[in-house]
Amino acid sequence: MTDETGQAQALPAELTGVGIGPGVAQGPVARMADPLPAPEDVASALSVDDETARAREGVAAVAGELNARAEQVGGTAAEVLEAQAMMAEDPSLQEQIDAGIAQGKTAERAVFEAFxxxxxxxxxMGGYLGERAADLADIAQRVIAHLRGVPAPGVxxxxHPFILVARDLAPADTALLDLTQVLALVTTAGGPTSHTAILAREKSIVAVVGAAGADRLADGQTVIVDAAAGIVTTGPTAHQLADAQQRADDRxxxxxxxxxxxxxxxxxxxxLLANLGKPGDAAAAIALGAEGVGLFRTEFLFLSATEAPTVAEQQAAYEQLLAGFAGKKVVVRALDAGADKPLSFLGDAHEENPALGRRGLRALxxxxxxxxxxxxxxxQADAATTARGExxxxxxxxxxxxxxxxxxxFTAFARECGIRVPGVMVEVPALxxxxxxxxxxTDFASIGTNDLTQYTMAADRVLGSVASYQSPWHPAVLRLVADVGFAGRTLGKPVGICGEAAADPLLAVVLVGLGATSLSMAPAALADVRASLxxxxxxQAKSIAAxxxxxxxxASARAAAVAAASPTRPA
Structure with a gap:
């Protein structure tokens, strides 16, 4: 990067972004390779049938590879990879590829243009679907690489162990990272809910996303990645390196x-509860110390379906979940779809601003x-598992x-259907x-800090350009949490936190000081939060929160909390 005079600008001592989790790591940089260049728009030398066959074979091969990787990794990573495989073989995409080939284009160019x-x-479209756009780019790269017979750009x-620096990471790359070699992730794109961020949380990888200027880091350059502070130190001193190592050892x-x-x-x-997306994740969460489930996302039953699953199909999945946490609390979120996660059986009307549209309870x-x-x-799952003693x-x-x-x-409707403890999520400031x-x-409230922050700050939670607004540390967000916490204490009703804010060890202390009675997070964050509490x-938690x-x-709120939590040390 150069300034107005054409002179190279010095790299700042610190690059700021959105930190994922509380970890810290240090090591040499290794940069992700640049994407493959766009295929030339030249006439094909093959017949339409031959090019069509090549394109379909390439798409099928990539979809198969993504599904194979999904089988290896499990968890959220598998869900993401399976979704990518479905996107690769979308019939509408195939029709557009076929149309390009029919016009005389090569398979490579037709794939490039269709995707x-x-x-x-x-x-x-923005929102959730806007975030998925990057997935399409990755799939196209993989198909084109397959057609050319070259390796797809990857990690x-x-x-030797290294700090991986990239514009962003594709799910297929993130899912199979060798954590004995990748010390931390730094990306220039992406926000706190990007795939990189989600999978970094799940795998407990130190990461800073949306770090402007990270593309200027050089291969081999030693950096410190401080996720707790959201900072990448580009030219660390010996003292800073030693301090970072001590923090990593303590963690x-x-x-x-x-x-x-x-x-x-x-x-x-x-x-301390777990945020989960599938019943099969129960054992791993308990092994990491989860005392129950604070957010079970039921969308896995619906998002890949063309019609709503039956009562019997759902009951079987819910019984598996409840049995996996026998004797513990399990908080299930009703289907949170519609608008930014469209389902044909919930209505497919296009909305200009899906984050503010018919989603969640509105769609239901x-x-x-x-x-x-x-x-x-x-x-029925509750009754069946209770009858079996599990x-x-x-x-x-x-x-x-x-x-x-x-x-x-909702409270009346849920009770009518046999739910004994109904409650609501607090994601909208009005609530x-x-x-x-x-x-x-109602019986309880659970604060979803991701959406509460989005709506309080008027900043799309998946848009990297406004990621700096997406901090649950903002006093406006904390004040809303405090209002809910006060109401809970006054009325004797539980108030949980199930957004990503609960996974920040210091912010977890603040949230408890504001009145939260339980915290739910990705299981990988449980140990850090437990130690912080x-x-x-x-x-002291109330004083830090104040x-x-x-x-x-x-930024000032976090600095004030650091100072209040460690009064003998500078913030």
């Missing part, structure tokens, strides 16, 4: 400590039979609730502002 067109469409292998020691229930230093219990209420079937399946404490919450009337509707009336009308009493609330912006 680019679909990518532009998804990007324009480098310098022969490793905490992770290997014996498992214990979540609690503050004074014994105040703070249950317009398709009440789907909601009734889901709640009935959950109630039941869990089932709570069910509605997503995207905005009013007291919606709260009353937080009326928390006293909301909690008077045990370092503070409830009174310091953060008094700040004027997210």
């Amino acid at each position: 680019a067109t679909f990518q532009e469409t998804l990007t324009a 480098p292998d310098p022969g 490793a020691a905490a992770a290997s400590a014996p498992l214990a229930a979540g609690a503050l230093a004074d014994g105040t219990a703070v249950p 209420r317009a398709n009440e039979q789907i909601l009734r079937d889901q709640l009935t399946a959950l109630a 039941g869990a404490e089932l709570w069910v919450m509605a997503p995207m609730v905005a009013t007291v009337e919606e709260t009353e509707y 937080a502002l009326l928390a006293d009336r909301v909690l008077a009308a 045990r370092a503070h009493t409830l009174d 310091a953060a609330l008094a700040a004027g912006d997210a």
Whole structure:
């Protein structure tokens, strides 16, 4: 990069981005290879049939590779890879590829143009679908590489442990990272809910995403990646390197400590729960110390279906989940789809701004039979597992609730269907502002900090260009959490946190100080949060929270919390 005079600009001492988790790592940089160049737009020397066969074979081969990788990794990574494989073989894409070949284009060029067109469409839609646009680019690269008989661009292998620097990482690359070699991830693109961020959390990889200027880091250059601070130190001193190593060692020691229930230093219990997306993830979460489930996403049953699953199909999955957490609390979120995660059986009307459209409870209420079937399946699974002596404490919450009337509707409807403990997610600021009336009308609230931050800050949670606004540390977001926490204490109702904010060890202390009674997160974050809570009493947590609330912006709030938590050390 050069300045206005054409002179090379010095690389800043620190690059800032969005840190994923609390980890810190150091090592030499290895940069991801640049994408393959676009195929030339030249006439094919082969027949239309031959080019069509080549294109279809290439797409099928890549889809098969993605599915094979999915089988190797499991968890969220597998879901992402399976979704990519489905995208690769989308009939609409194939039709557009065929049309390009029929015009005389090569298979490579037809694939490039078809995927680019679909990518532009998804990007324009924004939200969840906009974030998936990058997946299409990766699939196209892989198909074109296969057609050319060359390796697809991927993770480098310098022969030693390294800090991986890339514009962004494709799910297929992230899912199979060799964690004995990749010390940390740094990307110039992506936000806190990008695939890189999601999979970094799941695998407990140190990562900073959306770090402007990281593309200027050189291969072999030693850097420190501080996810807790969201900073990449480009020219670290010996003292900084030693401090980073000590922090990494301390974190490793905490992770290997014996498992214990979540609690503050004074014994105040703070249950630490897991955010999960499939029943089969139960055993791994419990092994990492999960005391139950604070957010079970039911979308896995719906997103790949052309029609809503039956009550019996859903009940079988829910029974597996409840049996896996027998005797523990399990909080299930009703289907959170529609608008940015469209389902044909929920309505397919295009919306200009899907993040503000008909999603969550809004979509379910317009398709009440789907909601009734889901709640009935959950109630029947609860009864069946309880009868077998392997039941869990089932709570069910509605997503995207905005009013007291919606709260009353869902609570009554859920009880009618046999749900014993209904509640609502607080993701819309309006609901937080009326928390006293909301909690008077239902049994519990769970704060989804990802969406609450998005709507409070008017910043799309998947848009890298506004990632700096997407911080749950912002005092405006914390004040809304405090309002819900106060209402919960006053009315004696539980208030959980199930957004990514709960996975930040210091922010977890702040959230408890604001009134949160439980915290739910990716299982990989449990050890760090457990150790952080045990370092503070409830009174100290309240003081740290008060310091953060008094700040004027997210960075100042975090700095104030650091100072309040460690008064003898500078922030």
